[in-house]
Amino acid sequence: MAWSRKSAMFASLAIALYLLxxxxxxxxLVTVAVVLLSFLTWAAFMSNHxxxxxxxxxxxxxxxxxxxxxxxxxxLRKISSxxxxxxxxxxxxxxxxxxxxxxKIIEVRDRVPEVxxxxxxxxxxxxxxxxxxxxxxxxxxxxxxRGFYTIGPVCVRVQDAFGLFHNEREINLYxxxxxxxxxxxxxxALIKSRVPKIFTGAVNIRNPGEGSNFYNLREYxxxxxxxxxxxxxxxxxxxxxMVNEYERDAVSDIILxxxxxxxxxxxxVSRNSLVYSTRAAASLSQxxxxxxxxxxxxxxxxxxxxxxxxxxxxxxxxxxxxxxGAMAKGxxxxxxxxNRIMPHINxxxxxxxxxxxxxxxxxxxxxxxxxxxxxxxxxxxxxSLEFExxxxxxxxxxxxVLKTERDILMSELRGLGAFVMDWEPxxxxxxxxxxxxxx
Amino acid sequence: xxxxxKAEGASDTSHLYEGKKVRSSAPSRRKAxxxxxxxxxxxxxxxxxxxVPSFIESFFGGPVVSKDKFLPPDRMVSSLQAGSAASLxxxxxxxxxxxxxxxxxxxAASNALGLGVAAGLFHLVLIAIxxxxxxxxxxQRDRRAMLISYVALILVTIRFAGSxxxxxxxxxxxxxxxxxxILILYAVFLVMYMELSSGVIRFSMLDTSIRMNEVYxxxxxxxxxxxxxxxxxxxxxxxxxxxxxxxxxxIIPAIVGIFDDVSALRLKESVELTSVYGVALGTVIVFVVIxxxxxxxxxxxxxxxxxxxx
Numbered sequence: 240m241a242w243s244r245k246s247a248m249f250a251s252l253a254i255a256l257y258l259l260x261x262x263x264x265x266x267x268l269v270t271v272a273v274v275l276l277s278f279l280t281w282a283a284f285m286s287n288h289x290x291x292x293x294x295x296x297x298x299x300x301x302x303x304x305x306x307x308x309x310x311x312x313x314x315l316r317k318i319s320s321x322x323x324x325x326x327x328x329x330x331x332x333x334x335x336x337x338x339x340x341x342x343k344i345i346e347v348r349d350r351v352p353e354v355x356x357x358x359x360x361x362x363x364x365x366x367x368x369x370x371x372x373x374x375x376x377x378x379x380x381x382x383x384x385r386g387f388y389t390i391g392p393v394c395v396r397v398q399d400a401f402g403l404f405h406n407e408r409e410i411n412l413y414x415x416x417x418x419x420x421x422x423x424x425x426x427x428a429l430i431k432s433r434v435p436k437i438f439t440g441a442v443n444i445r446n447p448g449e450g451s452n453f454y455n456l457r458e459y460x461x462x463x464x465x466x467x468x469x470x471x472x473x474x475x476x477x478x479x480x481m482v483n484e485y486e487r488d489a490v491s492d493i494i495l496x497x498x499x500x501x502x503x504x505x506x507x508v509s510r511n512s513l514v515y516s517t518r519a520a521a522s523l524s525q526x527x528x529x530x531x532x533x534x535x536x537x538x539x540x541x542x543x544x545x546x547x548x549x550x551x552x553x554x555x556x557x558x559x560x561x562x563x564g565a566m567a568k569g570x571x572x573x574x575x576x577x578n579r580i581m582p583h584i585n586x587x588x589x590x591x592x593x594x595x596x597x598x599x600x601x602x603x604x605x606x607x608x609x610x611x612x613x614x615x616x617x618x619x620x621x622x623s624l625e626f627e628x629x630x631x632x633x634x635x636x637x638x639x640v641l642k643t644e645r646d647i648l649m650s651e652l653r654g655l656g657a658f659v660m661d662w663e664p665x666x667x668x669x670x671x672x673x674x675x676x677x678x
Numbered sequence: 679x680x681x682x683x684k685a686e687g688a689s690d691t692s693h694l695y696e697g698k699k700v701r702s703s704a705p706s707r708r709k710a711x712x713x714x715x716x717x718x719x720x721x722x723x724x725x726x727x728x729x730v731p732s733f734i735e736s737f738f739g740g741p742v743v744s745k746d747k748f749l750p751p752d753r754m755v756s757s758l759q760a761g762s763a764a765s766l767x768x769x770x771x772x773x774x775x776x777x778x779x780x781x782x783x784x785x786a787a788s789n790a791l792g793l794g795v796a797a798g799l800f801h802l803v804l805i806a807i808x809x810x811x812x813x814x815x816x817x818q819r820d821r822r823a824m825l826i827s828y829v830a831l832i833l834v835t836i837r838f839a840g841s842x843x844x845x846x847x848x849x850x851x852x853x854x855x856x857x858x859x860i861l862i863l864y865a866v867f868l869v870m871y872m873e874l875s876s877g878v879i880r881f882s883m884l885d886t887s888i889r890m891n892e893v894y895x896x897x898x899x900x901x902x903x904x905x906x907x908x909x910x911x912x913x914x915x916x917x918x919x920x921x922x923x924x925x926x927x928x929i930i931p932a933i934v935g936i937f938d939d940v941s942a943l944r945l946k947e948s949v950e951l952t953s954v955y956g957v958a959l960g961t962v963i964v965f966v967v968i969x970x971x972x973x974x975x976x977x978x979x980x981x982x983x984x985x986x987x988x
Binding site: 249250252257259260261262263266267268269271272273274275277278280281282283284285308339340341342344357360361363364365366367374376393394399400401402636 | 717776777800810832835836837838839858861862864865866868869873876877880884887891893894895896897900904907908909910911912913915916917919920922923953955956957958961965968970972977981984985986988
């Protein structure tokens, strides 16, 4: 039985008045104190009657609590899905049974993770549950952020009518669920492998790309290599430069490298570099896997976690699960990551680095090494400066200075032949990728 | 450094490095921010709003008087407000009736200053503050006003009484039982006023939470009925226990009288037993009995019995 602040205040007042009454020989004060104490005692007596008991699906509660009858209130929970994407909804149904022969007035709170929002219904219910009756509470939660989450335990509380004392129990009933980063539909990421790798059973996918078979002619766009220009067609087209496009003829190995260091979580919880990176990685994975490419993933934080390249829907869920669990911590340099993975990936494979490009003096070296080995490097950099500036954590001067330095670093990377995109918070992934292609 | 780059085809970037110094490290934002800002002062809007509890709040584990915003009162809250105001009216009258000015600190002070009327005036002002503050606090749902009201109504009773029950109004009969009954009535109304006024806040919070969809209530009528029932039972029980305590100077001689009439008579005439110390003895006896009930876990046993019989 726990005391509330109100009961503690009443008890203190009663004792103070009682002692003061004795000192001043004042019967009024002593009488008030006695009535207060009697009032408290009655409430305590009644709240001891109000038993709460519980049993969970996972762990049976111990029957050690004095004054509490076990197995009289039982809770069972059902959730609509154990795997969901960001901004999705989960319907939770909590069934409560009163196995006692007495009616009970109980408060029930089903604990949901702090970042979740209750969209419909309520997870906090005050109810009168009749003898041998059961009731169902339903509510819907929104899942705004990726990660591994748990619903539970169920807190059941009984208190006396005046709110002076209460008995509280936690029913050890837990349901785990996984929130995947949300995915954008990428129509054309335009990243292809320079070194085609033929898998057994690979199909001709008839998409434009870095292949050997002619696909069609199109107008020149800045960034196209001059060797692709079809001079004869250019002459025929009356001055418009035309380039040859080739058919992608194989499955690519695509490596996604996610910067999950502590610095990548700079900014608000829902708008930071890591959130954007994981969403981009999820979208890219889905896109490439749907093209029957083989996708691998490396997430580096205080350790390097990698998922080997593979194809298919199963691989997508493996990647999404890793992305959901990416935590911002540590400060492993990119160079360490690239040194470790380079021997294991095919030369020329596209490598997409998702990083805020901050607080890592090895970025330029790492990208240079990759380019030197002819890897097709794309750097997609969610700008944490923008996140911080939008959140008003950075003043204008500081922002301008840091932005200039960031631009210089990006220019360096572009100078090494990497496609680099400064991804601003309001920019769609498609646009960011198209922008990266522009260089 | 630039020499390390193998220039080839579209990725031939060697021309970019000719005659240029290429930095190999990322800029440090923290260093830049610290170096280039005109002032190192942290922008005000960069500091999140955090409420640092004061010493008093830390001591009490939270704000002493919280400032909540409520929606307009529903029927339950309105009825509690009416009940609280009614009990406050009765309480104010009883307070006025049972608390003479003599023996109070302000009585001594005004006598020392030669202003005998001032003590009576101050006494009335205290009761008025208790009444007006309480009514205002109850209807405005302002806990500060309620707290002021509690303090004023308790403060007015603090006086050196010299063990005798003394009333301000002479309309009350001299009978000891009637006097003690009125005392208990006063104490019960004080406790009921405190409970009802805090109930106004509690049910306003609940009502606001319900209407804001933060909490869902099933069987609201049964829940409020339980509160109303308790409001009727608890004061009656508390009053009865207090009456037993206060009338211990009659109960003990009655019990002793079964065995010895002379001792019973002596006890009945004992000054100690009729004084406040007799009440203290009564309190000890009554609460020893209550403690024994808890020691043998009587509440649980009663509960189990009810479960079996239900």
